[in-house]
Amino acid sequence: MATNKIYVAIIGAGGVGKCFLSQLEALSKRRPTPKLSLCYISTSKKALFNPDYSIAVENVLQDLAASSKAPMSLPQVADYLATAPSKVILVDNTSSQDVADTYPLFLSRGISIVTPNKKAFSGSYKLWQDIFTAAATSGAKVYHESSVGAGLPVISTLKDLVDTGDEVTKIEGVFSGTMSFLFNSFAPVEGSGGQWSAEVKKAKELGYTEPDPRDDLNGLDVARKLTILARLAGLPVESPTSFPVQSLIPKELESVSSGDEFLQRLPEFDSQMEETKAAAQNKGKVVRFVGSIDVATKAVKVGLEEFDKSHPIAALKGSDNIISFYTKRYGANPLIIQGAGAGGEVTAMGVTSDLLKVLSQIS
Amino acid sequence: MATNKIYVAIIGAGGVGKCFLSQLEALSKRRPTPKLSLCYISTSKKALFNPDYSIAVENVLQDLAASSKAPMSLPQVADYLATAPSKVILVDNTSSQDVADTYPLFLSRGISIVTPNKKAFSGSYKLWQDIFTAAATSGAKVYHESSVGAGLPVISTLKDLVDTGDEVTKIEGVFSGTMSFLFNSFAPVEGSGGQWSAEVKKAKELGYTEPDPRDDLNGLDVARKLTILARLAGLPVESPTSFPVQSLIPKELESVSSGDEFLQRLPEFDSQMEETKAAAQNKGKVVRFVGSIDVATKAVKVGLEEFDKSHPIAALKGSDNIISFYTKRYGANPLIIQGAGAGGEVTAMGVTSDLLKVLSQIS
Numbered sequence: 020m021a022t023n024k025i026y027v028a029i030i031g032a033g034g035v036g037k038c039f040l041s042q043l044e045a046l047s048k049r050r051p052t053p054k055l056s057l058c059y060i061s062t063s064k065k066a067l068f069n070p071d072y073s074i075a076v077e078n079v080l081q082d083l084a085a086s087s088k089a090p091m092s093l094p095q096v097a098d099y100l101a102t103a104p105s106k107v108i109l110v111d112n113t114s115s116q117d118v119a120d121t122y123p124l125f126l127s128r129g130i131s132i133v134t135p136n137k138k139a140f141s142g143s144y145k146l147w148q149d150i151f152t153a154a155a156t157s158g159a160k161v162y163h164e165s166s167v168g169a170g171l172p173v174i175s176t177l178k179d180l181v182d183t184g185d186e187v188t189k190i191e192g193v194f195s196g197t198m199s200f201l202f203n204s205f206a207p208v209e210g211s212g213g214q215w216s217a218e219v220k221k222a223k224e225l226g227y228t229e230p231d232p233r234d235d236l237n238g239l240d241v242a243r244k245l246t247i248l249a250r251l252a253g254l255p256v257e258s259p260t261s262f263p264v265q266s267l268i269p270k271e272l273e274s275v276s277s278g279d280e281f282l283q284r285l286p287e288f289d290s291q292m293e294e295t296k297a298a299a300q301n302k303g304k305v306v307r308f309v310g311s312i313d314v315a316t317k318a319v320k321v322g323l324e325e326f327d328k329s330h331p332i333a334a335l336k337g338s339d340n341i342i343s344f345y346t347k348r349y350g351a352n353p354l355i356i357q358g359a360g361a362g363g364e365v366t367a368m369g370v371t372s373d374l375l376k377v378l379s380q381i382s
Numbered sequence: 383m384a385t386n387k388i389y390v391a392i393i394g395a396g397g398v399g400k401c402f403l404s405q406l407e408a409l410s411k412r413r414p415t416p417k418l419s420l421c422y423i424s425t426s427k428k429a430l431f432n433p434d435y436s437i438a439v440e441n442v443l444q445d446l447a448a449s450s451k452a453p454m455s456l457p458q459v460a461d462y463l464a465t466a467p468s469k470v471i472l473v474d475n476t477s478s479q480d481v482a483d484t485y486p487l488f489l490s491r492g493i494s495i496v497t498p499n500k501k502a503f504s505g506s507y508k509l510w511q512d513i514f515t516a517a518a519t520s521g522a523k524v525y526h527e528s529s530v531g532a533g534l535p536v537i538s539t540l541k542d543l544v545d546t547g548d549e550v551t552k553i554e555g556v557f558s559g560t561m562s563f564l565f566n567s568f569a570p571v572e573g574s575g576g577q578w579s580a581e582v583k584k585a586k587e588l589g590y591t592e593p594d595p596r597d598d599l600n601g602l603d604v605a606r607k608l609t610i611l612a613r614l615a616g617l618p619v620e621s622p623t624s625f626p627v628q629s630l631i632p633k634e635l636e637s638v639s640s641g642d643e644f645l646q647r648l649p650e651f652d653s654q655m656e657e658t659k660a661a662a663q664n665k666g667k668v669v670r671f672v673g674s675i676d677v678a679t680k681a682v683k684v685g686l687e688e689f690d691k692s693h694p695i696a697a698l699k700g701s702d703n704i705i706s707f708y709t710k711r712y713g714a715n716p717l718i719i720q721g722a723g724a725g726g727e728v729t730a731m732g733v734t735s736d737l738l739k740v741l742s743q744i745s
Contacts, residue, residue: 045547171717172535172542179535183734184408208692329571334692337715348727352702354534357694358717365711371546380742 024105025382026072027374028059028096028130031112032080035135035165038367039112044076046371055378058103061090072103093121101128106381108160108374111136120146126153126161131381133373135165135366140250141243144257147250160377165369167194167244168340168360176356177251177344186347187252191311194244196338196361197235198308200227203335206296206305208328215292216285223282227338231278236267238308241321245310249319252312256319265322267308299325305333331355387468388745389435390737391422391459391493394475395443398498398528401730402475407439409734418741421466424453435466456484464491469744471737474499483509489516489524494744496736498528498729503613504606507620510613523740528732530557530607531703531723539719540614540707549710550615554674557607559701559724560598561671563590566698569659569668571691578655579648586645590701594641599630601671604684608673612682615675619682628685630671662688668696694718 032040047055058072060079065086067074075082091099100107109125111118111134119139122132123146139150140163154161167173180187193199205218213221219236222228228235242259249256256262266273269288272281299306304325309332312319326333335341340360343353359365395403410418421435423442429451430437438445454462463470472488474481474497482502485495486509502513503526517524530536543550556562568581576584582599585591591598605622612619619625629636631644632651638644662669667688672695675682689696698704703723706716722728 042547049547170542170711172539172719175538176535179533179731179735179738182738183731184405184412185731329697331694331697331720334694334697339715348533348725348731349722352700352721354719354721356535356717356719359712359715362711368542368546368548368711372542375545 023382024054024056025378026056026058026100026103026105026107027110028100028107029057029110029112030061030090030096030118031115032060032062032083033112034363035366035370036112037080038363039110039370040076040079042367042371043374046375047076055374058107059091059096059099061096063090066090068099093118094124097121097124097128097130100125100130107131108133108377108381110134110370110374112370114138116142122146122161123149123153126150126159127157129157129159131160131162131377133160133162133370133377135163135169135370137166137240137243137247139163140166141246141259144250144255160380162373162377163247164373165366167247168342168356169362170365170368170372171340171342171356171358171360173342173356174247174251176354177248180344180346180348180354181251181253185349187314187344188347189311189313189345189353190248190252190342191309191332191345191353192342193307193332193335193340194241194310194342194360195235195308196340196359197222197227197229197232198241199335199340199360200225200338202305202307203337205292206299206307208305208333212296214286215289216282219285220282223278231281233268233272233278233281238264238266238321241308241310245312245319245321249312252314254312254314254317254319262319263322264320265308267323295323303328307332307335331357386745387417387419388741389419389421389463389466389468389470390473391463391470392420392473392475393424393453393459393481394478395423395425395446396475397726398729398733399475400443401726402473402733403439403442405730405734406737409738410439418737421470422454422459422462424459426453429453431462456481457487460484460487460491460493463488463493470494471496471740471744473497473733473737475733477501479505485509485524486512486516489513489522490520492520492522494523494525494740496525496733496740498526498532498733500529500603500606500610502526503529504609504622507613507618523743525736525740526610527736528729530610531705531719532725533728533731533735534703534705534719534721534723536705536719537610537614539717540611543707543709543711543717544614544616548712550677550707551710552674552676552708552716553611553615553705554672554695554708554716555705556670556695556698556703557604557673557705557723558598558671559703559722560585560590560592560595561604562698562703562723563588563701565668565670566700568655569662569670571668571696575659577649578652579645582648583645586641594644596631596635596641596644601627601629601684604671604673608675608682608684612675615677617675617677617680617682625682626685627683628671630686658686666691670695670698694720 057074059068108131242264246259310321341357345353420437422431471494605627609622673684704720708716
């Protein structure tokens with residue numbers, strides 16, 4: 020039977036996933052047509068699905084918690100969705116490499132994907148190629164705005180620049196809310212700032228870091244985002260470990276057993292960071308943790324750099340991200356996007372926005 | 383005969399129009415499918431069209447100059463396009479109110495529209511309603527990214543915020559490249575800046591103003607952009623003259639006969655602007671020409687305001703625009719978009735990008 024329904028399947032119901040569900044519910048109430056219909060939702064332990072592909076969005080989290088069904092395997096999910104009576108959009112709200120690895124299968128079977136999951140786009144270059152080849156062949160769409168800068172229009176802007184024929188020469192910015200918060204407090208434009216180890220401790224207490232702060236300080240999260248942007252700008256970057264990434268974890272603390280022990284011993288290394296701060300201050304500058312892509316020389320790098328106090332990167336506030344696109348058309352002054360680059364609601368907003376874009380193209 | 387062609391019709395071949403044509407030609411070469419096919423192009427004096435709806439994009443400006451055909455009337459264009467053998471996108475690269483007034487007719491006949499023309503969206507509220515009602519009824523699309531901030535992702539970002547259910551509380555920014563240049567030179571964050579009349583003269587010599595600088599200084603261009611953003615944020619603003627707009631034209635010079643005479647007499651009024659600058663300086667601030675929309679109180683206004691020197695609006699460079707979106711999700715720190723907000727290439731980029739978006743939805 021022909022139908023104008025578009026089915027939505029969701030994997031993951033953590034922080035971002037919960038915010039997305041509430042946005043989806045509000046959306047269904049605001050614009051009832053075309054009818055988005057939830058047909059599958061799973062966490063790592065439980066799932067909701069049924070033979071008529073119909074699940075109520077209201078109270079879905081309670082229903083999921085009460086469900087006795089285990090999640091399908093990923094190939095089973097692909098089978099289930101590929102035989103749905105109408106087109107399907109899969110929303111991957113996990114940060115799982117396994118789910119990301121299955122994107123080519125989903126896409127080749129005509130299932131569109133929207134996701135904040137960085138893993139698919141910042142893993143091996145082969146996976147990137149497989150994903151976009153599968154999408155081009157089947158016509159299914161794949162959108163991942165929130166994989167860089169959460170809901171900020173970073174990916175869409177870069178795509179627009181490239182698609183309309185502009186020449187992107189350089190991308191530079193602060194891509195981590197955690198790093199932004201740390202350096203805006205540790206080396207502010209005005210005042211002397213706090214001690215490095217104390218700022219890291221405070222950031223953790225405020226919930227701005229991963230449970231083990233080393234997962235932020237190793238720079239890998241920023242490297243993943245740079246990998247995505249560099250590839251969109253046309254550079255075939257092999258992986259997030261194939262270019263220089265400066266880790267802020269002292270060598271001696273790389274292998275301590277816990278985040279707590281790390282935090283306890285971090286003050287021993289404050290003098291190193293103080294020197295870095297003082298060196299910048301002596302030049303009238305401040306130090307920031309940035310990522311940059313120089314398209315002409317194909318140089319991608321992540322690490323500490325010094326900026327004039329009047330530079331937009333120096334003037335950043337709170338845990339904001341800032342991304343500057345230098346292009347041929349924009350000339351000397353870059354196109355700049357700035358704002359919160361992390362948080363459940365704004366990350367989910369990027370996902371919801373992508374969902375609406377795919378919907379406008381496939382319905 | 384069924385065809386997967388999408389036809390493009392273009393009205394206007396001035397500064398933006400020429401840049402758009404060169405982007406369109408480059409685009410056709412880069413991605414030959416789906417096939418965009420030019421079927422009509424006109425200036426105010428000449429036109430190119432033919433019974434098989436096929437015009438070569440290459441050398442189209444020379445062909446147009448050599449054409450002996452006059453442009454069709456706007457209703458004739460609508461008839462011609464509505465009977466094309468496939469879907470049509472009309473690109474309005476004029477700033478004509480007459481063309482804008484015809485959008486409801488084009489849209490009601492299934493013809494999609496992309497345009498940098500502000501007139502349609504900042505004229506009467508009835509025209510705005512007629513346009514979006516016609517589009518909703520026929521399913522034709524209407525995109526106008528470059529009507530605010532040229533190619534900067536301003537309209538698309540505001541739409542994404544609204545469509546995903548965020549609550550926009552305030553929009554504030556510098557919306558005119560001319561005003562940006564003038565105030566960044568007249569009242570810079572560092573140094574004392576130039577004389578007002580001298581800066582206006584310099585801006586005109588550099589081509590940053592309209593032929594008569596009063597067309598920038600009256601604030602109407604900014605008021606039109608504010609009208610568009612306010613309406614997108616949900617406020618039914620009646621027209622760009624229905625809220626307070628501060629004109630920087632001294633009353634005594636409003637009716638002088640020419641822009642040249644205006645410039646010649648402007649130095650007589652420098653002391654007024656000097657006082658404004660000094661008043662801000664005494665508070666450690668700088669003065670800027672901004673527009674703002676307070677959604678809760680429905681207050682829209684355009685005029686001079688003072689900003690702390692560390693405020694992003696104060697730190698703007700050259701002729702850049704800056705637009706800050708304050709929303710419920712983004713909290714205290716706004717989502718900020720910054721960069722060149724005028725110029726043929728970046729304005730045309732917004733048009734080309736819109737064309738690609740419509741194409742992805744109707745092909």
